[in-house]
Amino acid sequence: MPYFTKTYHPPGTPPGTLVERAAGAAGALSIRLVDYTDQDYLDKVVDHADECRPYLERDSITWIHFQGAIQAQALRNIGELFDLHALAMEDVMNSGQRPKVDEYEDQLFIVMAMLDVQAPHMKVDQVSVFIGPNYIISFHNGVHDPFDPLRKRLKKRSGRIRSLKADYLLYGIIDLIIDHGFPVLERFGEEIETLEDTLLAAPTRSTLGDIHRLRRELLLLRRMLWPHRDIINYLSRGDNALIGAGTLIYLRDCYDHSIQIMDLLENYRDMAASMHDVYLSSASYRLNDVMRVLTIIATIFIPLTFIAGIYGMNFENPDSPWAMPELGWYYGYPLVLGGMLLIVFGMLFYFRRKAWL
Amino acid sequence: MPYFTKTYHPPGTPPGTLVERAAGAAGALSIRLVDYTDQDYLDKVVDHADECRPYLERDSITWIHFQGAIQAQALRNIGELFDLHALAMEDVMNSGQRPKVDEYEDQLFIVMAMLDVQAPHMKVDQVSVFIGPNYIISFHNGVHDPFDPLRKRLKKRSGRIRSLKADYLLYGIIDLIIDHGFPVLERFGEEIETLEDTLLAAPTRSTLGDIHRLRRELLLLRRMLWPHRDIINYLSRGDNALIGAGTLIYLRDCYDHSIQIMDLLENYRDMAASMHDVYLSSASYRLNDVMRVLTIIATIFIPLTFIAGIYGMNFENPDSPWAMPELGWYYGYPLVLGGMLLIVFGMLFYFRRKAWL
Amino acid sequence: MPYFTKTYHPPGTPPGTLVERAAGAAGALSIRLVDYTDQDYLDKVVDHADECRPYLERDSITWIHFQGAIQAQALRNIGELFDLHALAMEDVMNSGQRPKVDEYEDQLFIVMAMLDVQAPHMKVDQVSVFIGPNYIISFHNGVHDPFDPLRKRLKKRSGRIRSLKADYLLYGIIDLIIDHGFPVLERFGEEIETLEDTLLAAPTRSTLGDIHRLRRELLLLRRMLWPHRDIINYLSRGDNALIGAGTLIYLRDCYDHSIQIMDLLENYRDMAASMHDVYLSSASYRLNDVMRVLTIIATIFIPLTFIAGIYGMNFENPDSPWAMPELGWYYGYPLVLGGMLLIVFGMLFYFRRKAWL
Amino acid sequence: MPYFTKTYHPPGTPPGTLVERAAGAAGALSIRLVDYTDQDYLDKVVDHADECRPYLERDSITWIHFQGAIQAQALRNIGELFDLHALAMEDVMNSGQRPKVDEYEDQLFIVMAMLDVQAPHMKVDQVSVFIGPNYIISFHNGVHDPFDPLRKRLKKRSGRIRSLKADYLLYGIIDLIIDHGFPVLERFGEEIETLEDTLLAAPTRSTLGDIHRLRRELLLLRRMLWPHRDIINYLSRGDNALIGAGTLIYLRDCYDHSIQIMDLLENYRDMAASMHDVYLSSASYRLNDVMRVLTIIATIFIPLTFIAGIYGMNFENPDSPWAMPELGWYYGYPLVLGGMLLIVFGMLFYFRRKAWL
Amino acid sequence: MPYFTKTYHPPGTPPGTLVERAAGAAGALSIRLVDYTDQDYLDKVVDHADECRPYLERDSITWIHFQGAIQAQALRNIGELFDLHALAMEDVMNSGQRPKVDEYEDQLFIVMAMLDVQAPHMKVDQVSVFIGPNYIISFHNGVHDPFDPLRKRLKKRSGRIRSLKADYLLYGIIDLIIDHGFPVLERFGEEIETLEDTLLAAPTRSTLGDIHRLRRELLLLRRMLWPHRDIINYLSRGDNALIGAGTLIYLRDCYDHSIQIMDLLENYRDMAASMHDVYLSSASYRLNDVMRVLTIIATIFIPLTFIAGIYGMNFENPDSPWAMPELGWYYGYPLVLGGMLLIVFGMLFYFRRKAWL
Known part of the structure; x- marks a missing residue:
């Protein structure tokens, strides 16, 4: 993963401009509509975003998920269709954003970084989420749709997920994104232990490159995951009407996970720095x-x-x-x-x- | 001790899910009930958690302690029996949590990390405590029950422990957990001094591994003990009805101990880093x-x-x-x-x- | 770029003194006047600052931009003509200022550091901006006028830029300055990756000088860019009458960019420090x-x-x-x-x- | 001086327990009573603490100082005699405490670390002070009584010391403790300069040990002296009835000294770390x-x-x-x-x- | 310059004691009286401080400056003559103070560190300033009187200096002291660049000593200059009656300078640390x-x-x-x-x- 991953416009471009990109490797766009009340549950793949419009007007919770690479024109249409702020649409388009939460009139816009646990190397995708009183519109620019477990829970009515509002669904999404950090960190922990063993037994020239790569990846990871803490903290402060009091306790649980991940990352970074000393001393x-x-x-x-x-x-x-x-x-x-x-x-x-x- | 010690669910699992684990090495579960007033004192090992229920309804202070590995089904029963929050139960199950305190309606849930002073290597167990107006329910996933000294004091009526409420018992538990840090740090201090002597006299290849292991253990220790400070700080702020004013001064004493432990840990970490420099210079x-x-x-x-x-x-x-x-x-x-x-x-x-x- | 880039008076000089400088390499001064309302748009190069005076009195938005090296006498005239504070004029004259915002009665004075993306080596120019209710007076001491994209947008009426007040124009200027950081950081990112490859494959003596130069440039860059965060934070707090509520959301977007740039810089600095370790270990x-x-x-x-x-x-x-x-x-x-x-x-x-x- | 200097009880001991220690090297206990008003001055060595009791009831300022090692039983008696809190008595007994201030009903309890300037090696003793409206009870576990200069000033009526209340005497004690830092730091400064000269001229193997020992002592010193700042800050906030407004300005002077000492310590620590680099480079x-x-x-x-x-x-x-x-x-x-x-x-x-x- | 530059009393000396020092190298004491209103200007060297007394009573601004080494007895007389606080007089006497500001009843006492730009090596003198409603009493323990530029401005009536109160004169003094940092830092910047060139081209043994000396001087400089920021911040908060609102904007300018100096110092320190790495890698x-x-x-x-x-x-x-x-x-x-x-x-x-x- 390169150091500089942000896509950006030439300086001086008007805010909210959406520029066409070369079709990436993230595959074609697919749209998935989920609409549910306590009683009903609908889950279908739609061809055009327009088909979702009527569901938004109903009294149900509507979740529209856009999976894969999106083109500027399509995004512009979506923005007009669902009345989304141009600045936010620009952030959806220009991936590699720093995770953040923006507050619009009766909408929250959240950008998060999602680790791809199936990728052989470290890979970070961007998830962008709009939440309103009874809808969630989400974008994920990766190859695999990571939200299937959530849809299964919705369908199975497992837990209280169907009886609660859109904010609980948002919690589900955030929780899923945060928890992707654990398997990745577990893998890093094992890698560090293997490296330590090599280091103390028989370091080779490539060990040095491995340590440096490790430090680099941990640094990139930290840059992407650190702002999550602030996002969840902001949401769980409870002064936004969109986030109900009942969801706060769950968000706090999320916050604990996010802190635990940062704690681990800091530990890893310290040990990776120490490994350089060991390498040098061992040599x-x-x-x-x-x-x-x-x-x-x-x-x-x-x-x-x-x-x-x-x-x-x-x-x-x-x-x-x-x-x-x-x-x-x-x-x-x-x-x-x-x-x-x-x-x-x-x-x-x-x-x-x-x-x- | 590995870097990554947390047990976690696959991302997307509903919050509060309790998943059956392979039976660990922590031994079978044993339940110990203590129930006391200023006059009476009862201490018995019970077979089923249900037997404790009637004691909770009485006007006495009831302390139910679960020692050892617990199975998901048993935990689910306990949660229902004592009306404990599902998110908290998940934290009890998934050991390796970051120490924290959560506030529920009329209950506090506290997770702490307890050092096993009898283990030959560094070993950290998890203690989870629920406290209500007149009861304490605690879980310890280690092999040895560390709370015997407390029960002795309760039985002997030493100090004011029997005449005070459940919050003073909570203080006793926290104080015991915090103070386990002193013997461990004393041992670390001696180990550092021995290492320093070796280092300046005749360092060998294994000295390098020792220094690295020391840095690693101190880092892990710091990660586990650092949040204790926040927990005690939170409790001793005095804005929770469950913690009486009379207990605050004792909690402040605890807080001093916790800071002293962190001070020592930071010193140790600084010296361990300096030892790397000495090793290199000496070589x-x-x-x-x-x-x-x-x-x-x-x-x-x-x-x-x-x-x-x-x-x-x-x-x-x-x-x-x-x-x-x-x-x-x-x-x-x-x-x-x-x-x-x-x-x-x-x-x-x-x-x-x-x-x- | 030398470490010490500030021009300063001998200690004891009265505040607000403007001292004549040797004519620098920044080219002659050129004055560009832009005056617009929602309907009209005027853009012309003027010879003397005096010609701009009448436009300021009109109800339109007036933007006077001074490009290139300015002489003390000319600056003194400008100060008197537009009633600008002497301390601010001194800051315009003495380039190499730390970026900052000063509040005068009904005026804001902003100093920012602008990266010259066309220069072969790192080069930082100073942009000084005065903003009043319906005018902006700006100074740029570099060779190239960087604000052409903004004038094009004004002329084309692209976005809402013509219908809004001077504060939105100010946002446009700040956004342009901040966004100049991205191409520069992208270039640094590539340079670091190239250096890393050299370092791990076949480091030479000059690699060492490259790493040191990199650390130095990143340090200088950080010193110049770090205060931007505070400036935008100050402006977007919304307690200044000159900055309308509608512009705040755009400034927040700017703030995100500025934080992202600092995040990247910190990452780069960490990796540059790590490269020294790798060099040593590799040797x-x-x-x-x-x-x-x-x-x-x-x-x-x-x-x-x-x-x-x-x-x-x-x-x-x-x-x-x-x-x-x-x-x-x-x-x-x-x-x-x-x-x-x-x-x-x-x-x-x-x-x-x-x-x- | 070892890293771990705190004496502590086994975990689970009731708070406020005083455990008999082996008779240390700090010499026998001696009790010194000073009682004064603006007119009278009494200074005598007493055999039993009980003899001091009547003086406390009088309207004079009474200062009872316990010098040397104290036994648990004696301390228990003193605690009952003067009505001192059990937790504070425990801190007096268990030396090696972190400096701190505790507020009891109408009493302040202060623990400070006093450097022994006469000791050949770094030695830190503990001073514990109780202050009430018109009395001070102090404990010092070192060999030499450091407070003679204060008693001389009291006897000579030098300055305003006799006309003011107990808080001014407390200031005198704190000032004396803080100022013991200056000669010690002066000695460290000279030692660092000598080490630097050796280092640049002709470093030997023992130089390495000297640098490490220096870092260690500075670290220990910092740990002991850092909390003093907080103590004096707490006292000089002026919201405690025991500390009169007239004494605040003197405490602020003390605070300045304490900050200056920390500044010096930080400088020393930085230079000691740099010396490792010099040693390595020189080798x-x-x-x-x-x-x-x-x-x-x-x-x-x-x-x-x-x-x-x-x-x-x-x-x-x-x-x-x-x-x-x-x-x-x-x-x-x-x-x-x-x-x-x-x-x-x-x-x-x-x-x-x-x-x- | 040695590490430890503070002169101090033996611990236990009463506060405000002035002890005679050996006559230093700072030359004899000279007293310079400046007294001015908007119309009149008087500037004369006086032999005894007593001659200044009558001027203080008049409605003019009176500035009495004591240049050079001062003896305890003379200082005691001055203190009594102008009614200055004993603690402040002690700070004037004991040079090497940490810069600070103390508030007395209707007086401010400011201690600052002044760099001697004419000295071949780094040299820091102490400037102590008392300011009242219409007077300033200042002490400078160096050889050269640095305030001549200020007197020239007063005499020439340049700027608004004569029409304003004593606080503007204080600003003039502080500004002059702060701005002495720029030439010194410029010199350091050049020295660092020369060292870097040597380092990368052909480092010798003495280069190592130069780097260490540089780090040491930067550290000492930082210790002396860092508190200036707090002093100016304190003064420009505007809650002191002695500092008029009109002067605040000038103090803010001073504050910017002071921050810029600290920024540069931090950069220099980072580069000096990096130079150690380069030396080692180069070797x-x-x-x-x-x-x-x-x-x-x-x-x-x-x-x-x-x-x-x-x-x-x-x-x-x-x-x-x-x-x-x-x-x-x-x-x-x-x-x-x-x-x-x-x-x-x-x-x-x-x-x-x-x-x-």
């Missing part, structure tokens, strides 16, 4: 090890080789008693070998005292 | 030492060996006065040896001036 | 690599050379059985070669066990 | 130095030795013109020596260009 | 360079020397076909030389593949 230690072996070997043999070199010299003056008389001694050779042995033992003794052996 | 210093020895030995003997090599060459042209005439000199050999000695002393003098000797 | 690793090769080669050949040296000695006493009898053995030479081979294999085995091979 | 620099010498020597002589080795080979086939004909050349030897000299000069030139010489 | 890089050369040379020549050593052995048994038959081969010598060449090229190829060449 230093191994270097010491290598150098000690070299030094011991060299220090023992260099003087010996020198002595052998001495007696390999060719001084020979038959008239001189000084021309290497040792060479002619009866015990010359064994004496030299003995001297060498003495040097070896002296060295070994010295190294032992220096605790190098 | 650098030793490397210098090793390299100096190698350099001195090599620098002295390499030129000598070269000279010996020169006079080991086999140039011999009987007609040439240039064919190594030194070899035939009368004093050739002693002159060469003398020259070598001069080189040695020159080197030693140079090294001394460079302060390498 | 350590490569040193290990180099030393291992040296040690293996040296350790294998030094003993062998010593043995060869031994048998190169010239001990010869025809009478002594101790004078290197090996030299005369029938299998002497192959035995020695065999011994050497044994040593080589022993060494290789030892290194393999040490995992050096 | 790296010296290693470079050593390695350069080794490399130069080895690189010059290794090729020379190789050449000498070549001409020490024994190829001799009288029939072959290829059998080392150089050995028989007329100028063979001087040519080889000349070639070696060329190599040496080439190397030296190369090293000079690399700036290694 | 590592150069070590790598050195070691690579050594390793290449050694690795190439060690095997060659070994081969030469082999054929320098003296095995000779005329009866044995195994006694180094190679020595007698016709092409023996060229074959060996050729083998050596092969080894050299093999090595070079290997090093090129390892990217060491």
Whole structure:
């Protein structure tokens, strides 16, 4: 994942401009309409957003979900159809937004970052949600629709989800998004432990790249998830008419989860930084090890080789008693070998005292 | 202890769902009922939670403690029996929660992290407490029941514990949990001092792993204990009807302890980070030492060996006065040896001036 | 860009003094007048500031923009002509100001830092803006006029820009300035990724300088951009009569952008610091690599050379059985070669066990 | 000084329990009574705390000071005699408390950390003070009574100390405790400067231990002194009836001192951390130095030795013109020596260009 | 500049005590009286502080400035003469105070730190200012009187300085003190850039000392200048009768300057810390360079020397076909030389593949 993920207009573009993008890899747009009261439940895929209009006017809770890449023209139509603020539509279009909540007249607009747990590498999609008194309009620019578990609960009437208002559905959506953090963090935790083991046992060159990549991903994750805390805090303050008192206690539970995720992320970041220190210290230690072996070997043999070199010299003056008389001694050779042995033992003794052996 | 210790549901699970877990190592569930007034004291182990119900209705203080691993079905029954909130029950089930306090209608729900001082390695269990006007229901998912000292005090009527309300019992529980931090921190303090001594005297490869493990444990500990401060702060603010004014001064004492523990933890963390620097510097210093020895030995003997090599060459042209005439000199050999000695002393003098000797 | 970019008076100069500067590289001053109502639109380059005076008295929105280097005398005239506060004029003159907003009686004075996206290196210009009920007077000390996109929107009546008051024009200016951060940060993001790749693959000496320069530029950028957040926060608080309620929602959007830019900058700074660690660790690793090769080669050949040296000695006493009898053995030479081979294999085995091979 | 200095009860002990300790090194307990009005001054050593009781009832200011180690039973008696809160008595007993102020009905209880300036190593004692409307009861668990200067001022009537109430005496005590920080910090400042000089000139292995010890002591000091700020801040807020308005200005002066001490401590800590970097960099620099010498020597002589080795080979086939004909050349030897000299000069030139010489 | 610059009394000294100091290097005391109204202006050097008394009673603005070292007795007289608080006088005497503002009945006492821009090394003097409704009494313990520019402005009536009250004069003094930071920071900025260039090009041992000294001076500077922000913030809050509303806007300008100075200092500190990393990385890089050369040379020549050593052995048994038959081969010598060449090229190829060449 690159550092800079935001799409943006050239500076000076009027606010609320929607610019056509190259068709991305996020697949085609699909629209899913869910409409329910305590008694009835309707769930269908529609072709055009216009078909949803009549449901909004009814007294039921209507949830319209747009899944996949959306084109500027389609988005412009949707904005007009459901009377959504142009600034918000721009944020839906320009993915990579910082998560936030904006308050419009009788509407809340929420942008959140959703981790794709099925992706092999870290991947963050954007979920944009509009909530009004009895409807929710949501956009997800990823490949897989993550909200199936919610629809199942709605259909099964599990819990109180059908009997409550749109704010409880919003809680369901937020809770689902937040909780996607746990499997991802669990995976990171295991990765850190594996890295630590490698690091202390036998670090290689690629370990260094792994640590750096880990720090980078944790940093990106933190940037995307940190604002969630503020969003839920804002919603659970209870001063917005759209969020009923009964939902507040559930949002507080969400808030706890979000804090727990940030706590974990901070821990991971601290340990990843510490791993750099360990890598460096470990490399230093191994270097010491290598150098000690070299030094011991060299220090023992260099003087010996020198002595052998001495007696390999060719001084020979038959008239001189000084021309290497040792060479002619009866015990010359064994004496030299003995001297060498003495040097070896002296060295070994010295190294032992220096605790190098 | 792994980094990620929270148990969690798959995202999208309805709030308050209790999922059956594999039977853990925390042993079977045991239920202990304590019921007392200023005059009477009852302490018995019960088989089924239902037996406790009548005591709750009486005017006495009732303390029901569930010790050990609990199954989802049993927990669901307990929740219904004592009318406990489903979200709270989920937190009891899913251990590894961040410590927190939740306020329900006429009930407080508190989650705390309890250090197991008897475990050989760092181990953190979860204590969950519900407090109402005249009862306390507590859960501890560890092996040993840590609350025996409290029951002894209740039985012995030591202090004012029997004459006061449930909030004073709650203080007793919290105080006990917080104070478990002191022996653990004392042990950490000793471990750090031992590590420091090793580090400055003779660090080995395993020292590095020890420092890293220490940083990791301190980080985990900090994550678990930090929220305690907020919990006690919240309770001692005195705006909750369940916490009487007389207990506030005791809670403030608890708060002091909790801050002192955090202060110590921060100090430990700072010193553990500093130990990495010491390790690295110490390794650098030793490397210098090793390299100096190698350099001195090599620098002295390499030129000598070269000279010996020169006079080991086999140039011999009987007609040439240039064919190594030194070899035939009368004093050739002693002159060469003398020259070598001069080189040695020159080197030693140079090294001394460079302060390498 | 140097660290210290502020121009300042000698200490003790009276406040509001305008000192003549050497004519800079920012080009000559040009004055551009824009005057519009919902119906009319006028856009012309004027020669003297005096020509703008009558437009200010009319009921239209008047925007006077001074582009390029300005001389003290000209600035003094402008100040008197439009009744601008002397302290503010000093800030216009002394570029390199910290971005800020000052409130005068019925006027706001805003200083912002504008990134020059066309400059090859990081370059920050200063934009100073005065806003009153129906006029905006702006100064930009750079080479290129960055506000053309705004004038185009005014002329085309795109969006609601013509029907709203001066505060919406101010929003347009601020939005343009803030959004200049995105292309610059995008470029930085790419530069960091390139540096990371170099760092992990094959760092050179210049990589070190690049990392340091990056940290320096990010630091300067942060210093210039950080106060923008406070400025927009101040404006969007809505307690200033000059900023209408309708503009607040747009300023909040600006605020989001400004926070997103700071988030990115902090991430970049963290990663740049981490890159230093990687550089150091990577250098350590490569040193290990180099030393291992040296040690293996040296350790294998030094003993062998010593043995060869031994048998190169010239001990010869025809009478002594101790004078290197090996030299005369029938299998002497192959035995020695065999011994050497044994040593080589022993060494290789030892290194393999040490995992050096 | 160890990291963990707090004495504590086993978890679960009732609050306010006083446990007998082994008689420490702090010497026997001595009780000193000072009782004064504007006119009279009494200063005597008493044997039993009971003798002080009548003075408390009089209209004078009474100051009872307990110096040295105190036993649980004695403390229990004192608590009952003067009606002091059990929780406070526990804090007096269990030294190593975090400095704090507790408010009881008509009493303040203050715990502070006092540096022992006469101790050769860093030593922190605990001072516990109870203040009521007209009395002060203080405990100091160190060896030397530090409050003599105060008693001298009381006796000499220097300043306004005798004409004011107990709160001014409390200020005197606090001021004395705070000001003990200055000589200690002055000593630390000198120690840091000495360490810096050593570090930049000729760091040894023990320098590393000194830096680590310094960081540790500064950390402990910070932990003990940091809360003083909060204590004085609390007292000087002026909302406690025991602290008169006239004393507030003096407490503010104390507060300034306390902040100045913390500022210095933070500076010291920053410099101590920087010293680790200097140590490491300095070690790296010296290693470079050593390695350069080794490399130069080895690189010059290794090729020379190789050449000498070549001409020490024994190829001799009288029939072959290829059998080392150089050995028989007329100028063979001087040519080889000349070639070696060329190599040496080439190397030296190369090293000079690399700036290694 | 040493770390610890505060002069202090022994702990236990009564507050407000003035102790005689050894006559410092700050030169003799000189007293300068300035008295002005809108019409009149008087500026004279007086011998005794008493001569200033009558001016204070008049309706004019009176500014008495004490320049240089002051003795305790003189200070005591001044305190009594002008009715200044003893605690404040103690702060005037004991230089090295933390900058602060104290509020007395109808007086403000301000301590600030003034940088001596003319000193070759960093030097910080103390300026102490008392301000009342129509007078200012100031002390400066440095050598040079820094306030001449202010007196010139008063004399020339430049700006509004003569028509306004004492608070505007106070602003003039504070502004002058704050603005002394700019030239000093400009110099630091240049020094950092020079250091950076050295660091990246050719760091020497003294560079390390320079970086450390820089960090130390920046730290001291920060400690002295940081509290200025709080002082000006306090004064510009506008809730003190001595500071008129008209001066507030000028103080806010001062506040901006003070923040800008802190911003720069923080940047400098960050870069100085980063320079340590660069130094270390750069040393590592150069070590790598050195070691690579050594390793290449050694690795190439060690095997060659070994081969030469082999054929320098003296095995000779005329009866044995195994006694180094190679020595007698016709092409023996060229074959060996050729083998050596092969080894050299093999090595070079290997090093090129390892990217060491």
